[in-house]
Amino acid sequence: MTLTVSNLRGWYGAAQILFGIDLGVADGEVVALLGRNGAGKSTTFRAIAGLLARRDGQVTFGGTDVSREPVYAIARRGLAYVPEDRRIFADLTVEENLEVGRQPQRAGVPHWTPERLYALFPNLGTMRKRLGGAMSGGEQQMLTIARSLMGNPSLVLLDEPSEGLAPKIVEDMAHAIRALKAEGLSILVSEQNLHFARLISDRAVIIERGQVRFAGTIAEIDANAEICEAFLTV
Amino acid sequence: MSFYVAQFLTGLAEASSLFLVACGLSIIFGVTRIVNFAHGAFYMLGAYIAYTLAERFSGAIGFWGSLLTAAIIVAMLGALVETVLLRRIYHAPELFQLLATFGLTLMVEDLAVIIWGPEDLVGPRAPGFKGAVMILGQAVPSYDLLLIVLGPLVFGLLWMLFHKTRFGVLVRAATQDREMVAALGVNQRWLFTGVFALGIFLAALGGALQISRDAVNHTMDLRIIVETFVVVVIGGLGSVGGAFLAALIVAEFNAFGILIFPGISMILMFIIMALVLIVRPYGLLGRLEAPTRAVIAAAIVWAPLSSAGRIAVAAIVVAVALMPFGVGDYWLTVGSEILIFVLFAASLQFLMSTGGLVSFGHAAFFGLGAYGAALAVKDLGLPLLPALACGTTLGCAGAVVIGWFCVRLSGVYFAMLTLAFAQIVYSVAFQWTDVTGGDNGMLGVWPDAWAASPHTFFWLALAVALGGVVLLRMIVFSPFGYRLRAVRDSALRAEATGINRMTTQWAALIIAGTFAGLAGALFAFLKGSVFPDSLGVSTSVDGLVMVLLGGIGTISGSVLGAVVYKALSIFLVSQTDYSKLVLGAVIVGLVVVFPGGLGGITARFSRLRPVLGPAPPARPESLG
Structure with a gap:
């Protein structure tokens, strides 16, 4: 396992959101984190990335316990976080957004340059000088992933990459994620959309109210209507 | 006519000085979210240290070398303050940072008196810029002309720094979303220290440049800080271009306002600020801030006093009310x-x-x-x-x-x-x-x-x-x-x-x-x-x-x-x-x-x- 999360608990102020999450991602694996709106998916990601001020439990990444490390140190170890709300630097151009994410080359993981990323996301290549604030939602989603890849990560936390995108863009996104998997990256991706998860992931973890309710393959979820009914359908 | 041109040029020179100090404050706020009350104190230190260097060591490093060295020394002091003091309180509410930097200002004011004495100090004239140049029959100090060139020059250099270097790009990114910058692997500590030192350098340079125009004294910090706040707020917090524009507007209004409304010259810039904020609530080039509600602690539950609490307060009040029977008139006046x-x-x-x-x-x-x-x-x-x-x-x-x-x-x-x-x-x-x-x-x-x-x-x-x-x-x-x-x-x-x-x-x-x-x-x-x-x-x-x-x-x-x-x-x-x-x-x-x-x-x-x-x-x- 490149990432192991055990008994992860997290709070916003006094409100506890996560009640002991356990999950793991193996080398080169794509794991989907499923659950309804409000189940705790984004909070899980923020806690793993070190962004949640109050958290507790163990996060082991590449054999090191990173649960006490500051945000930037976790990122430098090669654990990239792609936020749901994209958080593009609106006053910076596409090129400059990528520059912010740039980190030195790391042994054993794919090395990304702006040119390679423009090849992966051809749209971005046509708007290198455009300001982040002047891009469409889909373009911003591509940019936020590309920006995190500039850090040459070995694991990417992708928070709801398909959210709010047109069906055609969602397909492009699935394609891009499969391309990243082919490069050997490990990916933990959160989704509400089971169909999208099915397109990209090897395994799935379902959370509800801050706790893991199911872990297994997508096929097992498909075969078990009760799980779907209980934790996923709205 | 020629008189107005001269007045306009005086305004421009003033704008340059103001811009140096204000953009430093704006840059620091943009990235660290600290409203640095001590900015004026660093400006003052820049002037005092430049004065000492120019008086004692100008043989070795020259007048201009003295100004630059003074700004560098103060910037290093700024970096020290950032690492020793501010780093401990970045997570505290913004107001506490303001309070800490205010405390620092108080300390620097007294230290300045201890080191340099309470008298006004008049620095040497700038070599090569001692005289005046005749423009349309009006004498304009050549030093003013130098300042007029210097303002846009610094603006240009800052633009290059912010758009052509990695440091600058990171600073601009952090001005928008510093958490995301950290999540991308940037160690903010050094970014913050760097930005703080840069902002202080600009303030100190602004102060150092004043020594051949104006007397140096221990009250110049409060004068400049209020003006600087006004400029930064008119321009929009965090915006260097805004600071430039606002410095021009404020300085020119000051230069001409004194002629047209001498009675309200002191309040002119505040009237401008009030008008700008009513029309553009975030300053000329500022943008809407995400609402921060870091001020109020959520952890205390507010409730009226319990009966035990009321009795305790009543007891204290009675004790205080009995004070006149126990202490003298001086202490009662203090009370x-x-x-x-x-x-x-x-x-x-x-x-x-x-x-x-x-x-x-x-x-x-x-x-x-x-x-x-x-x-x-x-x-x-x-x-x-x-x-x-x-x-x-x-x-x-x-x-x-x-x-x-x-x-x-x-x-x-x-x-x-x-x-x-x-x-x-x-x-x-x-x-x-x-x-x-x-x-x-x-x-x-x-x-x-x-x-x-x-x-x-x-x-x-x-x-x-x-x-x-x-x-x-x-x-x-x-x-x-x-x-x-x-x-x-x-x-x-x-x-x-x-x-x-x-x-x-x-x-x-x-x-x-x-x-x-x-x-x-x-x-x-x-x-x-x-x-x-x-x-x-x-x-x-x-x-x-x-x-x-x-x-x-x-x-x-x-x-x-x-x-x-x-x-x-x-x-x-x-x-x-x-x-x-x-x-x-x-x-x-x-x-x-x-x-x-x-x-x-x-x-x-x-x-x-x-x-x-x-x-x-x-x-x-x-x-x-």
Whole structure:
């Protein structure tokens, strides 16, 4: 396992959101984190990335316990976080957004340059000088992933990459994620959309109210209507 | 015509100096979110150190080398302050950082007197720029022309830095979203230190460049900081281009305003700022900030005092009321002054803690109250109680007018607009000599015979302060208080339930202003006189320090804050010539050790989590 999360608990102020999450991602694996709106998916990601001020439990990444490390140190170890709300630097151009994410080359993981990323996301290549604030939602989603890849990560936390995108863009996104998997990256991706998860992931973890309710393959979820009914359908 | 050209050029030179200092402040705020009150102090240090270097070592490094070396030395001092002090308090609410940097300013002022003495120092003229150049028949100092070139040059260099270097790109990114920058693997510590040093370098360079234009003295820090705040707010916090534009506007209005409206020259820039903020609430080139609500501690549950608490307060009040039987007149006068400031601080705390509105100009209402009472005595011949009513009414009326404008804004911009109005009122009191006596103030404002003795006046002050604090607490727990707290915690949700944000906050400001006016009116009778100082920045800052010391997350911790701060400052002034140095050090120390304020100490030990933990995320979170 490149990432192991055990008994992860997290709070916003006094409100506890996560009640002991356990999950793991193996080398080169794509794991989907499923659950309804409000189940705790984004909070899980923020806690793993070190962004949640109050958290507790163990996060082991590449054999090191990173649960006490500051945000930037976790990122430098090669654990990239792609936020749901994209958080593009609106006053910076596409090129400059990528520059912010740039980190030195790391042994054993794919090395990304702006040119390679423009090849992966051809749209971005046509708007290198455009300001982040002047891009469409889909373009911003591509940019936020590309920006995190500039850090040459070995694991990417992708928070709801398909959210709010047109069906055609969602397909492009699935394609891009499969391309990243082919490069050997490990990916933990959160989704509400089971169909999208099915397109990209090897395994799935379902959370509800801050706790893991199911872990297994997508096929097992498909075969078990009760799980779907209980934790996923709205 | 040629005269106007010369005046225009003078304005441009002034704009360049102002821009250097203001853009430093703006850059620092943009990235670190620290409103650096000490910016003026670093500007002053730049001037003093440049003066010393130019006087003693200009043989070795030359005049220009002295200026540059001075700026570099001060920038290194800035980096030291950032790593030793500010790093400890980045997670504290913005106001605490303001308080810490204010404490630093106090310390630097006294240190400057200790090192360089209290006299004005006049630096050497700049070699090569000693004379004047004739332009259209008018003599324009050649040094001014140099400054005119220097401003845009620095602007250009900064633009290159921010657009062509990785450091600059990171700074711009962090100005928008520093958490995301960290999540991308950037160690913000060094970014913050670098930005702080850069901003301080610019301030110190601005100060150093003044030594051959103007005398160097230990009050230049406060003069420049107020002007700098105005420029930065007009331009938009965090925007270098905005600072440039605003410096031009302010400097040119100053240059021409002096010719056209000499009577209101002091307040012209504040009028510009008020107008700009009403039309563009985030400054000319600023942008809407994500609402930060880092000020109020969520961990304390506000409740009316328990019966045990009431008995304890009653016991303390009785003990205080018995003081006249045990202590002498001097201590009773000191006690009355402390009680007056208890009411002043409580009124400001009501605005800040319950209303979530941080005012930098609360002294306006205090001073209006004082002048109202003084005018009632001197011009209308009214006795004590009606005169107190007049003062209170004037404070209230001031709050009605000023509040109407200010509640249109929020956050730092609200604070700055209150500062602007307070400065306007200050300047009116200072310049309208016929009515207010100007700088000489108004003397002979004594209470009636029945309240003239120190002990009756002490009881009067105690009754007024106690009544005021109790009334303010009752308002906190009234339906209006709940509405006000709803608006503070979530303006949008409060409005969706039918609460009008602006009228609610306006009413809060009027209430706070009225009580401050009452305190001011009483203050006039205590001192027997009124001076423009009662309306000044330092009175406003005193109030802020009291509230922050008391604990902004509390309902009336400022009572304790006012007692401690006022007693400490009165004691220090009587004990040492360097009271500002000691007071500044105490403030800095308190902020570092107790970031929750004195009132927060009990809560700190009675709860699992510190009262003032890391600020909650500024952006709305979805928990998906």
